[in-house]
Amino acid sequence: MRQPSPTAARRAAAASASLALAAAAVACAGPQSNDEGSKGTPHKGGTLSVLNIEPQTDFDPARLYTSGGGNVPSLVFRTLTTRNRANGAAGNKVVPDLATDIGTPSKNATVWTYTLKKGLTYEDGSPITSTDIKYGIERSFAAELSGGAPYLRDWLVGGADYQGPYKDKKGLASIETPDERTIVFHLNKPEGDFPFLATGTQFAPVPQKKDDGTKYENHPVSSGPYRVISNENDGEHLVLGRNPHWSASNDSQRKAYPDRIDVRSGLDSAVINQRLSASQGADAAAVTTDTNLGPAELAKVSGDKTLAARVGTGHFGYTNYLAFNPKVKPFDNPKVREAIAYAIDRSSVINAVGGTSLAEPATTFLPNQKAFGYTPYDPFPAGKSGNPQKARQVLADAGYPHGITVTLTHANADPEAGPEIATAVQDALKKAGITVKLQGMEVNQYRDAYKSVKKEPGFFLARWGADWPSGGPFLAPIFDGRQIVKDGANFNHAQLNDPAVNKDIDAINQLTDVNAAAARWGALDKRIGEQALDVPLFHPVYKRLYGKDVKNIVIGNWTGVLDVSQVAVK
Template structure:
């Protein structure tokens, strides 16, 4: 993913996203291509070879208790969860059983969830994987030493608010082990997305007997996935080799093509990209998490031998302008609607790299790839905006000489400055004066998450933690998320929307829930608390021997579990 500003907002994978780019799927040759050029995910990949992972992270770890990594990431080479995700270049990501036999059952509308483990599951040391191991893995994520991570379960499990992990001998009673293969989760409210939650890192099984040194467990964990860590030098390199007790017949989400994986840590970002561009030696068998700069894209695009190796996402992070509902100047909905009509989104798209590199112009909150997503545009002024319509709405509201402040993180990246200036110039054509207020990221974050005034407009970006409208709509628009570090930068509060959000969260039928989230999307946009800008795209480069490397509509990352090496 190309993302110059990686500041995490509020929680989860919410990001201020600066530059994300797009194109065609990498190495589409070995896959079945359609007439439109999209590739179909391969059902199998060649077996053998050594995969090289070039990481810009100072340290890679296989600790699950505080990880934020999605279920298609390298963390899942080593660990499995109760459920996981199957991704495709050309259709929605789907939830699928992993260690469990199904994606969970509930008999009380989503407040109690039961999962049964598959038969004959073994850890890398040959011991059986049991429900008790899953329970312990979740419990250790509550320990104070493991701060951060994807923590939805910490607010949903009964009694979790006072629990501090298993290291003092205490258990969390709301995680009930019925027998070796059956585990039951008791939640404090109905929650239809729980099957997605149990795909997250903390739900990987951990045998308590092996957790004698929790601080370093992530360096040599007991593996449930197809690979185990056999060598580990912190901040330098890890070597993963096949887990002899992993059985492909029990695993529908990992292809496990390479015989070995070598992870090199702490590499310079631009150096990684240049190595992949040059495509020499072991780098032909490499993938990475490096971010590609605009200057590097020019080189990549000009050479088909490089551009053919570029994985490109059709969808990604949501970029928008939050309109502070506590600002007197924005109290009239017609003013907020005028801003939606006035904005020249095509110019902003150019700031981010144009349709090919920057992303698709957006008019909704939910993004393509999310279940239930519906395309609509309540304020269709065309890509360049409708200045006359905006002026008419301002006149109807009795507003003249409107001046608004635009606050943004000025130290995030140069593109934030260009974005702000573009917005200023765009709105000026509708007679709206915009005063720019660039702040350092920490001050900006404190301001917009405080729940108060002090700004009229702010730019922001968001990435959902799991494929559900809940993972975007609830954190950005629920009244409960105003202030106290919450993500509701618009300070938007609508009791009817809050009730609709609560109903959609509780709905255990995920197809029905998707329809409910789509309806809430329209309900919110009728109040116009934001101006959607773009659905940003993501790109990643791979070596020439890598096959089945693609970025789905969601998540905006390549699926690292399904790649192979074709030499």
């Protein structure tokens, strides 16, 4: 994902090394999907509270990044397609939402056609039309409404130069609306993943007459089961009530059990977990979508079966890894990179982020989920705790029989890229004759450095998360040479521009069969992995408490967080 880290992932590694024992104690205690909190028949009524750290800012479908905000936006904004609201891997499937199906592609996947369901209406009862969806997409190109995912600008014909409807009232010719229920998209290149992109909030309908630009976020017009009652301090306190014109008959994905959704943000993580643990008053019907368990909560859960039954476990397509810049010596030598891969001790790294309940070891760049095309491989086997003997041998082959000194850049205060992980790497590499000097940076300085072709360090901690569960948005931004950005935010850290890799990416993008595409992404991941352009470390796992009166817990792998569209409260 273009953002360095979603909130969910930032919190995944929040526990320090001191949590390892407590984390291990509860590794199997929390329910994996349907759990104790799901038992009982869910029913309508009541108020669901959402307690979060980060405010639900920019509550405008044009400005939200995909389905961000822990699923809250999807309560108000329906889109052409959506994620399947199901537990685990079943939640990785794309399904129809406003459209009758997930889209009809042309033979080469450069033209996608959608038909809207009949009887769709806004919160005021007025009909939703294909023109509204076209307008909603077009306004996402306006500079004053920036912030959303950039794919449409890259994929749509004419998208790169379009400035939005406030400046160009002609609109995008590449989006056609031949009638009120049909919308057709013309793309620059084949994109088999277009149905996944169509889940993004930019595909939510916006009636042009109700659009008041940057003020639209205060009261966007709802197409979902809930409408905005109030929005205080730019999403710090967001209250949603029922949309009287929403119909469950044409929305199979959202259950809409509670009468009211009260989202309060800007809270401290310890306060959130304490309130969920105590589960008193309104907090008994509360959840969080961005706060993992911390030290005190993990310890408490380990000895309390009642609390353990109220822990939801989530998995999300995300990989934390060591990145190399082969333009910087000695990392231009593949053998040096291979030696580091052999030397890495993944067990110590995982302990540094809280233990096996919060992280799973990674030897592949692609996340360990079938939807991404996960193909198990380990080109440089290090075992659980590293292979320093093999690393020394490879290092000698590289021309460094007496060892080598390198610098590892990390953030000073970042649970996913901070000194705890860096120190674990340093200790492991020392056993292989690799002396690691640590270079800490303030978080913003660190992110600016590793995203700059000119400033990029030779060796640093990195991570990547999925915009949707497919290998495309995972591998292409990191390894497609045409996506190297020399004067902006660059994520192709290895600055790899291999014509064969680029060609393979284009060929896979033409596939509309998700299983066939996944197999090809897995094969490409393996081929790239053999070049030691990175060293995968771990895939995070999320554990979060919820209130004792919350029922029908659904945590799909698409987001890894509790789906607020499914829960019911007593």
